[in-house]
Amino acid sequence: MSWAEKYRPKTLDEVVGNREAKEELRRWIEDYISGRDRRPVILAGPPGCGKTTMARALARDYNFDVIELNASDTRSAEVIRSIVGSAAGSKSVFGRRILVLLDEVDGISGSMDKGGLREILNIIKVAKNPIIMTANDIYKPSLKPLRERCKVINLKPIPTNTILSVLKKIARKEGLEVDEETLKLIAKHAEGDLRAAINDLESLALGGSLSPEDAKKLDNRNVEKSIFDAIRMILKTTNYNVALLALWDLKEDPETLEEWLAENIPREYKKMEEVATAYDYLSKADLFLGRANRRQNYSLWRYASALMSAGVALAKKEKYRGFTPYVRPKVFTKLLQSKAQREILKKILSKISSKTHVSTKRAREDLVYLSTILERDPYLGAQLVKFFEFTEDEVEYLTDRNTAKKIFKILKEKEKKKVEKKKEVKEDKVKKKKEEKKESKGKQITLEAFLQ
Ligand SMILES: Nc1ncnc2c1ncn2[C@@H]1O[C@H](COP(=O)(O)OP(=O)(O)OP(=O)(O)O)[C@@H](O)[C@H]1O
Ligand SMILES: [Mg+2]
16 A cells, blocks of 8 residues: 555544635535535645545545545446435445545546536536535636536645655654655655655655655656656556556546556567566456446455556566657547548447457457557468458558558468469469370370270
């Protein structure tokens, strides 16, 4: 477990900073319970200041069970609807009341997600449970309708001194030998993001170097980790903990990370058996993800994350040094393309599913692997293309123009060789027949001669 997770406060009292906001939140839940204010609440504030933590702590303090959902996950709406719409849904199996925590609602503000936002607004109207939403930026114009229907509580970045006191406590509990100056540098560098500070402390401790010089080297990264950073950490490390660390403050859902890893594993790993092992872990992670979503058992996400990060990381025997240019998953970007492109995708999926007897949904999951094989091994790729009866357009969609050309050249050459061989065989046969005829004629002659 990461230190940020290990030292996550369980109760509101333990949450540091934002004293007024904490009070406001308490007042809200009391008003909710008494029926005075049934609006959902939005906790708005920068990353790592304790939004999710406060929501969970409040639930615990007031004896609610929490259902935690990510707002930008399209499945969330379905789950919430099945829970909050009915009176039965207001109690958990343990007979306790349910509080819905809808994390990161600002993630749905894109124009593509108008439907998602409408869905949430509808749900709010009928909900019989208290709902807490969290967001980094609630003042985007597109979120106005949501803002108007909720009580907004603003959280501020955690002051450097407060961060410092938390770091000191953790350092003491972990038995670290670290001087005040180092901790101060870490605290300052985090710019109000307590999670980032704790993560920095942990990664410096993991690296065995806790000096002011090391703390100064903490690069001026954007506190929100990009998916590039996450896959770089996973693909470069051979350390279990570091791999897990990669997912901690990542703002992407597990499915997205999965696609990114699938796309980039063969770009980093050079040994075929490592690529195979890594894919094996990835597909196991995928299994857990599917199960988590089907059973709405989100604790399974933990296993999926471990398989996806540490499993993939440890699939390699040793580190690959040097810079690897990672790329965006092809399948991922292509889904956003034109209608014509989507038609091609549809054809590809239906070909895969009819040849291999799987659902088109499952076929879509296989696309990443297929693209990778086509690119890495055009000869094997050619066999697959023949098997699935893909057209050149379709192969180009899955890879790129050059690869498609290469594969179809291979296929053409194969075809040519086949035709030549057939011709040869045919010529051979004709030749043989002629010879046989000759021979039999010869025989006839001898026979005739014999008879004469
Ligand atoms: N106010 C706080 N008091 C104590 N610990 C905190 C506080 N804020 C953050 N932390 C630490 O940072 C970790 C992450 O905090 P949390 O998940 O609540 O951040 P968040 O505000 O929800 O961030 P995000 O916007 O990225 O979702 C916690 O597990 C905890 O260790
Ligand atoms: Mg959060």
